Amino acid sequence: MKFVHWLAGMACAVSLAGAAHADSLKDAIKGDHRTPAYAARDQYRHPEETLNFFQVKPTMTVVEIWPGGGWYSEILAPMLKGKGTLYAAHFPAATEVGYFKRSRESFEKLLAEEKDVYGAVKLTEFAPGGDSEIAPAGSADAVLTFRNVHNWMGGNNEQAAFNTFFKALKPGGVLGVVEHRAKPGTSREEMGKSGYVTQDYVIELAKNAGFVLEESSEINANPKDTAKHPKGVWTLPPSLRLGDEDKEKYLAIGESDRMTLRFRKPKS
Template sequence: MKLTHWLAGMACTVAFAGAVQADPLKNAVADEHRTEAYAERDQYRHPAETLAFFQVQPDMTVVEIWPGGGWYTEILSPLLKAEGTLYAAHFPKETEVGYFKRSRENFEKWLKEEKDIYGGIKLTEFAPGSDSEIAPEGSADAVLTFRNVHNWMRGEKEQAAFETFYKALKPGGVLGVVEHRAKPGTSREDMMKSGYMTQAYVIELAKNAGFELEEASEINANPKDTADHPKGVWTLPPSLALGEEDREKYKAIGESDRMTLRFRKPKS
């Protein structure tokens, strides 16, 4: 082999290896420890594209709000493990809400059982309107919330939630929001009932807390979703709240139409 050919081949190999190493986000999405059932939902949730849009980097301090069963945690943890920090701000430990209690306990059990993989996660709690600390004030590069904002409306705590996020972020930090999207003009009552929120209202909440809307994305849009189902957003996968009734119809729609918004805390 001629030296020039060998050098060209080596350059391609190095370039390829560099490309693999330079894409830690896709590596995290492809992590071998991800739950198979979770990974099957990537087609609806687009985690690599979503986290890239939120500008999440491996050396950041990130707060995940209400991680539930750890769907995004399984991606964020390997992404941030070596250079960054991940706070999982889960449901309050002393909650009286049965679902919250079970979810928190299961999450803690999972962290303990998988401590070799997820042992670096810092578990905190989030109760909107309380003095719970999701991360030290001004310490986070990004706060991320996925399909949660509608839950805070029932107690009229949605504005307090955004104020907590603002407090935790560094100046210049990012707030990433994914939420079920209602049709413009949907009433507050219908938003609470359906689980869908208008994009304008979510933007208003963030701006009231001091954030600036930097960009909106259609990464998680679903034009098949009419957002007017009998059991609200829970009619669709993964909940399928109607059981066998029109099951195939709702499975064909897929998961909800979602807004994806990136806000910025001003630097000064």
Template sequence: MTINIKKSLLALAGALVLSGGAQAADLDSVVKGDHRSEETSARDQYRHPVETLKFIGIKPEMTVVEITPGGGWYTEILGPYLSEKGKLYAAHFPEDSESDYYQRSLKRFKEKLASDEKAYKRIVVTEFSPQTGREIAPAASADAVVTFRNVHNWMYRGYEDKAFASFFAALKPGGVLGVVEHRAKPGTSMEEMIKSGYVTQDYVIAVAKKAGFELEESSEVNANPKDTARHPKGVWTLPPSLRLGDEDKEKYLAIGESDRMTLRFRKPKP
């Protein structure tokens, strides 16, 4: 009975946050909010959103930039959490992209934001396009930049250095960069990293330092010791992609999502 009462109170708190009835969003309540579907929240056990965002240091009054939010998994949390006192720049795919996939993804994301104007009222959609040098947010305006499982995509296209440089430009001096990425075993070659989607922690740190960041701390909150990082279809073998379909499906479901590094960097103050 006590557990059910506790869940009801958390759901009520989440509803108040989303309706603008709370003065300051509570991260735990937002994550448990009714606006999140069962399919979405099922990933929490692998992605640990509360622990991850607390480790990075995200506060409800911050100006945050989320890089390539895709379908908005983390936006569902960041949007409501920042909706009263903060601001979220969602640096999505460019509107003038020739990619049909990019266009469809951006369209679905904007429809998502329009579906709940209160929860997403302080979100500004910008563009992430390192190759063109477009701003993801006004220079030196952001308290934090966050990116989840994206670095391998930039490596495939060869613009990871430009990506991290754009993060550095958007952050205020003293601002924080949070990076979550699929983790390759030390010594993995560049070719294998690009092919598998797993990246060595040392490489991510090196790219960030090249852009001017200082590594502040690493966390094992998203570690998965069951993941060998060596699969027939790379990281996409595991859920949620399950690229092999029904082949060995139960085996990969038992592993869960990938082993991931979680890193917090800082833009130095002058």
């Protein structure tokens, strides 16, 4: 019986060690530290293909913008621990927005309670249009933002956001953007309301900040998504804002059609 308990303890220790120091992106994605509900969404978010497209390596300094509940942090933190650095540029600590406050507090709790996985994460903040420093200027190999551009449009801060990303990156660094994709010609007003942004507009924002578009990918495309829904992108899973109304229809569509863009900060 003692031997069985010893074996169980050893298995647990190995599991935690594997989560804390993933040797590769594949290891991090397969780690049993991941939240099951998050892992179930890999079919829509394609983390392995997406991070490979963004050329993220374990030795890099990476900034994740507005990590929310930590969906991508669960993958990036163990992948980078011990070799690279992860800056989690979360919502501002002094925010008065209830959702932002709850999300940041939940993320801070995650970092504090699961130190073998997240103990090396550097928590910073990002307030688009403000003076917050997401990472020391010129220090990052990659800045990654997942489905956030539409959030900054309400306050007319989207250009300021891209300017901040440019400042944080080293010359030659990568900006990786995943965003809900609007149909070409969609007005800025409709983008803000629907949560879908045209690919051309995102490219324009990046170029205005000084970036060069290196490559686009259809990794996260969803041809079943029309981008025209009663409650915008939030009609689709995971939000399902209409509740049970036409739920099966929207579950069959899946998560939104998304652009995946890799930009480069010029070396000179």
